[in-house]
Amino acid sequence: MAKATIDDVAALAGVSMKTVSRVVNKEPNVRASTREKVQAAIAQLEYRPSQSARSLAANRSYVLGLLYDNPSASYVIDVQEGALQTCRRAGYDLLIHPCRHNEPELADEVLALVRHSRVDGLILTPPLSDITQLVDGLVEAGVPFVRLSPTENKQACPYVQTNDQEAAYDMTCRLLELGHERIGFIAGHPDHRAVAERYQGYLAALKESRIKFDKTLVVQGYNSFDSGRECAAQLLGMNDRPTAIFASNDDMAAGVIIEAHHRGLAMPAELSVAGFDDTPVAHQIYPSLTTVSQPITEMASKAAELLVKQLQGKAVQMPAAIMSCRVIVRDSTGKR
């Protein structure tokens, strides 16, 4: 059976091509009885509109682009899943586009992607959400986009974020409550602003406590396992070493745990460790990692929704969705 076209459906239903088009696109002003006739014909012929033809005629692709440069496979997969949930509901496809956030030609590359009518809109994930050049380029070109966890220029486009800093604050408070007074902190990659800003939560909690801030306890990390391990070596090599280390993400926390193992430190008895993100590794290591879980899939799904709304011309209120993180207590933290 050759693939049915809109004409076939129109003929079978006894209406015009255009009316079939209206039904398919859920346009208003079609009589209920007509709609049913058309739907019956569609079902009978197993008609599916041709994406290419729709795209050409309507000058949209019905495809969303997902841009990322994130070293965490689980993060990316979760984002993809969330975005796909919305895409499937809304009849869009998802094109994935990994790229390098420090590539100078990034903005051009992405604009090319859009200009060639391959995608109708974009979803940016950290750290791309904070690449000014890219964001500005998109705004200037009038490309619809949404961002996940941006830290600045928030009026540029709708976005979805979590209360990261608050969660980092909570986590620090918990460590303080456990009696830790010297809490090491491994800061996130400066390019990765959303991660880097978790530091503010740490600071806030310390400020609230009576404990005085010791800046030698803060080490600059770069989000990777290896970087976490190096930072841990530095912190644990101090004469007056911290009794707890809070790393800005799980990969670095895993590095801390390994380094502690190699130094023969019992966890949590001699060292408490906390991470952030609740990646799979968090419960696959020993001891299992106390961390913060973000609703990544939902964030991505929500972001895609905001984007689709934008594409449908519906106004999206700017100060967009803010979702909540959740501290997950596992075995890597304990009383001092």
Next chain:
Amino acid sequence: MAKATIDDVAALAGVSMKTVSRVVNKEPNVRASTREKVQAAIAQLEYRPSQSARSLAANRSYVLGLLYDNPSASYVIDVQEGALQTCRRAGYDLLIHPCRHNEPELADEVLALVRHSRVDGLILTPPLSDITQLVDGLVEAGVPFVRLSPTENKQACPYVQTNDQEAAYDMTCRLLELGHERIGFIAGHPDHRAVAERYQGYLAALKESRIKFDKTLVVQGYNSFDSGRECAAQLLGMNDRPTAIFASNDDMAAGVIIEAHHRGLAMPAELSVAGFDDTPVAHQIYPSLTTVSQPITEMASKAAELLVKQLQGKAVQMPAAIMSCRVIVRDSTGKR
């Protein structure tokens, strides 16, 4: 500047639309001087062909579909990366399509995807590579596809696979060489044939050694961390417990390591553990995991290449690419 069309280029280059089309599509029989004129015009106008128009006219989408139902984020990401490498080179886009391998409607769902002219061809990853109904459906519908690591029906379509069993054999031999005589084995999920068949390598190595096979040392796992941990509990609870455990994948091996930690077993002194896949967790746990690395990205890239070749009508020799795994020795294995 409005987006340039093929007519604009043709006018500027002083040739016909069709000739521009020939240049763009790298068709033969265009004089070198003409080609250059056209290319200059293309560059000057920053012309990019409209995907939708090409698709509509040529009746292909220039999009490959990537089907997966794999719980391992790192595996999926690597496959995506490899596939994208080829896609970018060949001018294709990649549509990702996660799905459920045990969904009864799977074949219909996928065929719908293809019929709606959204993708020109498909890449299947395990365990989908071995879903007979799906594979047969695709063959019957004449949809071009390639598979990663199929275990059966290999003449159905081109494929790329690794010498898994051989690597499992090698790994087992290494454990035997280290003096282990009771080597526990955690088998892979039966639906996940490629993983499940690693068992054959284990068997082969044992058979070759003088050691007699003890079937109580073989436990059925289901590829997950939790399942690995449960299997380990069973193996380590035996009176005459194994001195080494070889898990069919890293997630399960990580489960083994956790369970061993909880039982206070020193690794590798009291227990050697080996995994398979070299996922990120392998070097993030303590002790770091001896495992087998597969060139996943290259496999996927190669698979996409085979698919593109097929789509271009070039014949692809059936018994396709076989790539090599590599044993990676880390700290989780040692002498008995």
Next chain:
DNA sequence: AAGTAAATTGACAGCGCTGTCAGTACGCCT
């Protein structure tokens, strides 16, 4: 130099759909 095959080029008709706009049917008013 004429003749033939091969290389190169262009004219044109769609691909299957949507946007525009004009037309027809219907509901409700006086």
Next chain:
DNA sequence: AGGCGTACTGACAGCGCTGTCAATTTACTT
């Protein structure tokens, strides 16, 4: 019953490209 506004429907012209096929030019023969 006539008039008017609104709901509904259809005719038609492209969207920007590729396939077909015929026309033209070039290359190579004898």
